[in-house]
Amino acid sequence: MKIVNKILIALSVVCVLGSCAKEEVKNVDFSQYNDDDPQTKTELDNWLKTTFLDEYNIDVVYRYNRYYHDVDRNVTPPRLDAVKPTMESVLNGYLLPYRKVGGVDFIKKMSPKEWILFGSNSYASDGSVYAGTASAGRRVNLYGINNYSAYGALLVIHHEFVHILNQLVNIPTDFESISKADYKATWSTTPADTARKYGFVTSYASGSYTEDYAETAAHLLVKGQAWYDRYANSSSDAGKSKLKQKEANVANYYTSNLKVNFRELQKEIQNYLKSTVYPNDLKFPQYLASTYKTVTINPGNAIYSKYGKPAEFQAAYDKMKAAVLAYSSTAKYNLDYVQVRFEADNKATIRCAFTAAAGGTQYLADYSFTYAYNTTSGDLTFTKVEQAGTTGNYANAALFSAGFANSLQPYFTGKTYTADWLKADVEGADYNSLAGFYEKNNTTNYWYGVLGL
Structure with missing residues (x-):
């Protein structure tokens, strides 16, 4: 009763201060918005349940809930029409390739069990932006799905899953030593060319060895070997050496530690992309005579x-x-x-x-x-x-x-x-x-x- 009374008092104050001015009633079609408290299961809900929950014990949460992201970050809900394309990429460009190469038991055991979808990227007051996060070995937050692209989404998805794998099967100890002296927490101030020179696949990878590992693996799997070779060849001699060492470390981690053939997995993911959007990074003509001589x-x-x-x-x-x-x-x-x-x-x-x-x-x-x-x-x-x-x-x-x-x-x-x-x-x-x-x-x-x- 005390809570109710306080609410009533607060409402009264608002009316006094605002003179309780009447506003014109506007027609708003709420069916176009994400229903935060659905009373019935939609066709989308049924598809998500059949495809992910029933088959992989994966719960896909797309109705906005502030509990699922840091309270100091600004995030918007996803558009309904972006949910299924995003999760189709998760299915065809992530789950099914791992299922085919690593086996049913592997992907059902290792895949995160909560996928939380947000419409925008996650923004903080300091200007930092998240496209995805992984936590506790069991949850992945995917941000920015309102600007969905299969290619970009898969880079984020595989980056975050590498974090999940690393939480379950540790990163080989010799990986950190490859670039140990060059990691900087202030990665956002590292230009892309500088990151390349020092053997990082992106500026973000230069922030810590865990992010370096996830970025290296994701780019090898999604952008492909030809892209990675061209990137390494355009680095310094020392940078190229480090990039190739990191590639070997990641490939061996998958094949030896996880018992998932890394090259077969790389092939399956790129075959999916070639059958859908076929991004330029996967097309051969650009590499002949420049990368491959x-x-x-x-x-x-x-x-x-x-x-x-x-x-x-x-x-x-x-x-x-x-x-x-x-x-x-x-x-x-x-x-x-x-x-x-x-x-x-x-x-x-x-x-x-x-x-x-x-x-x-x-x-x-x-x-x-x-x-x-x-x-x-x-x-x-x-x-x-x-x-x-x-x-x-x-x-x-x-x-x-x-x-x-x-x-x-x-x-x-x-x-x-x-x-x-x-x-x-x-x-x-x-x-x-x-x-x-x-x-x-x-x-x-x-x-x-x-x-x-």
């Missing part, structure tokens, strides 16, 4: 048993192989591999490696080309030009020039190829390491090989 083709490599030997290229390769073997009746050489090398100023080299049939030193024969390449479409053409030299590898090339002119040279020239990731069901260990080059308007003719930096 060589493509090595060796039909003896096990990958050609797994993914096949394209007939037209194999015929040209075998013809060159026969020419190398027939060069001399006494000095017999075997063709070991062919490598396409993309160099500066649109210069290219097609390199043939060969070794004496009896074994011993491997020699290289280099043939000079120029190339035209569109980094958006991936269209690629080669033109044979005068040899760039007459000694060394060029002298070796002269030994087989006639054979080359009748085999590999006509195969590579006079056609337009389109560069892409290899169009096959590639295993995780080979994913993002194999590129295919498909003849335009004749995709049955293609060549592919192992990418090199």
